[in-house]
Amino acid sequence: VDQNYFMYGDEVDYFHRLKKVGKVVTNTKSIHYHPDVIKRKCSKFWIYYYVKNSIIINYKYKNLSTLRSIIIIILSLYRIINRNGFKEFLYILFLNKYKFYNAIFYGFKNKIGNDY
Numbered sequence: 001v002d003q004n005y006f007m008y009g010d011e012v013d014y015f016h017r018l019k020k021v022g023k024v025v026t027n028t029k030s031i032h033y034h035p036d037v038i039k040r041k042c043s044k045f046w047i048y049y050y051v052k053n054s055i056i057i058n059y060k061y062k063n064l065s066t067l068r069s070i071i072i073i074i075l076s077l078y079r080i081i082n083r084n085g086f087k088e089f090l091y092i093l094f095l096n097k098y099k100f101y102n103a104i105f106y107g108f109k110n111k112i113g114n115d116y
Helices: 010-021 044-061 065-084 086-095 099-108
Strands: none
Touching (some): 010 044, 044 065, 086 099
16 A cells, blocks of 8 residues: 555555556455445545545546546535535635645645645
8 A cells, every 4th residue: 555645545546556466356245334424524634635636546547537537626525515514615615725726736746645
């Protein structure tokens, strides 16, 4: 696992690197329990690293990477409004030292790491 990702995306990067060296299989009978996150607010850290690392992974491994990255940005904005409310949405976009825009910029610059 690439520790440089710091948060979010390291497992996706690992999966794509595994695919390059061999067959990746899934146990379809396995059970994974995960807490209900749909009602949980999106933290500033989650937003930042999710957006940045998703853009990096799109450019590293995916076709149509610009389109995929734009979709990630739009879906992230939707999640923020839906989970955090409009007031926090405005805060994240305009008052949080432009961290959302930094995440996009650093994602397109392929800057991996703990830089929040």
